[in-house]
Amino acid sequence: MCLDENTLEIFNNIFILLSIILPLLFIIFLFYDKKRKKKFGYYLLSLIIIILIIYFRGEIMNINICESDKKINNTTTTKAVPAINSDNYVGKTSKGYTIEKKDGVYFIDGYLIVNKSYALSEDFIPENTHLKISDELCISCIDKEAYKKWLIMKNDAAAIGLNIHISSGYRSFGYQKDIYNGYVTKDGKDIADTYSARAGHSEHQSSLAFDLNSIDSSFIATNEGRWVNENAYLYGFIIRYPKGKEKITGYKYEPWHLRYVGLNLAKKLYNDGKWITMEEYFGIDSKYK
Ligand SMILES: [Zn+2]
Structure with missing residues (x-):
């Protein structure tokens, strides 16, 4: 897969933002939601999504610039x-x-x-x-x-x-x-x-x-x-x-x-x-x- 240089830069910035904001939101929701025990499954799912996003950020960084x-x-x-x-x-x-x-x-x-x-x-x-x-x-x-x-x-x-x-x-x-x-x-x-x-x-x-x-x-x-x-x-x-x-x-x-x-x-x-x-x-x- 290849992307042009500007798209690659935009992707990179989005992933940097997401990998900062999402873990913060996760922690805030987990500690301030009184019914957190009931919603544990959702939190677990969110955590998996966060890990996947961080993982794919690394993949995106390795994408080459188009020929x-x-x-x-x-x-x-x-x-x-x-x-x-x-x-x-x-x-x-x-x-x-x-x-x-x-x-x-x-x-x-x-x-x-x-x-x-x-x-x-x-x-x-x-x-x-x-x-x-x-x-x-x-x-x-x-x-x-x-x-x-x-x-x-x-x-x-x-x-x-x-x-x-x-x-x-x-x-x-x-x-x-x-x-x-x-x-x-x-x-x-x-x-x-x-x-x-x-x-x-x-x-x-x-x-x-x-x-x-x-x-x-x-x-x-x-x-x-x-x-x-x-x-x-x-x-x-x-x-x-x-x-x-x-x-x-x-x-x-x-x-x-x-x-x-x-x-x-x-x-x-x-x-x-x-x-x-x-x-x-x-x-x-x-x-x-
Ligand atoms: Zn030299």
């Missing part, structure tokens, strides 16, 4: 700009996708893009986040829709005994500048550029990316790492810097870094386990000027 709505869903998530607006038009990629720029953010085919070639402006702060951004660093300041999908993914992992958690979420332009400069001091610019983004070039500033668990290459050797690599696309996430694509992305393999792109694109980039990068898919570079 026809996925593209719309993806574009809203990635803060798409309207199709071909001449004010935003920048050009075409080598594969013919439209590049647009709006409010200091680049979009390709409606997908927000950040890499070494495409930067976010210094003053760009995402607005549509699960928690409002009020600090330089914030683990739960993730794009609202990405965060919803993350919670489902985390619960599904937990159901089979795997523990995945966000270790690093939103990072501001200023914070990224400080950590990148710290790495340059430690390892030199050339090496730092292989594992840390310069300010404005980090996906963490977009609120659409986050790091999981140990933020270490050993992550892929864990059950959690393997499961994430094989299943993240089912929730709309991609391994943004896959193994063997270092020269294309400009970054070493990062099995812990996930980027939300929505179900449609994630499935294409997963490519039956042979990951394609956003750079290859759209036909763009990732190189500092």
Whole structure:
């Protein structure tokens, strides 16, 4: 079964309300009805209905968004700009996708893009986040829709005994500048550029990316790492810097870094386990000027 995004949201709100109001009514009636002994059967029936409603709320939450709505869903998530607006038009990629720029953010085919070639402006702060951004660093300041999908993914992992958690979420332009400069001091610019983004070039500033668990290459050797690599696309996430694509992305393999792109694109980039990068898919570079 599938529902469009708005219907799903309405269903969810109704179920939240019912699962709060009905148990309250049940308790109130049970304690204030003087003939409660006679009506015990009705109360029992009500309790069963309440339990069923709470149960089906969980089922509804797992209903997928309809195939026809996925593209719309993806574009809203990635803060798409309207199709071909001449004010935003920048050009075409080598594969013919439209590049647009709006409010200091680049979009390709409606997908927000950040890499070494495409930067976010210094003053760009995402607005549509699960928690409002009020600090330089914030683990739960993730794009609202990405965060919803993350919670489902985390619960599904937990159901089979795997523990995945966000270790690093939103990072501001200023914070990224400080950590990148710290790495340059430690390892030199050339090496730092292989594992840390310069300010404005980090996906963490977009609120659409986050790091999981140990933020270490050993992550892929864990059950959690393997499961994430094989299943993240089912929730709309991609391994943004896959193994063997270092020269294309400009970054070493990062099995812990996930980027939300929505179900449609994630499935294409997963490519039956042979990951394609956003750079290859759209036909763009990732190189500092
Ligand atoms: Zn990361």
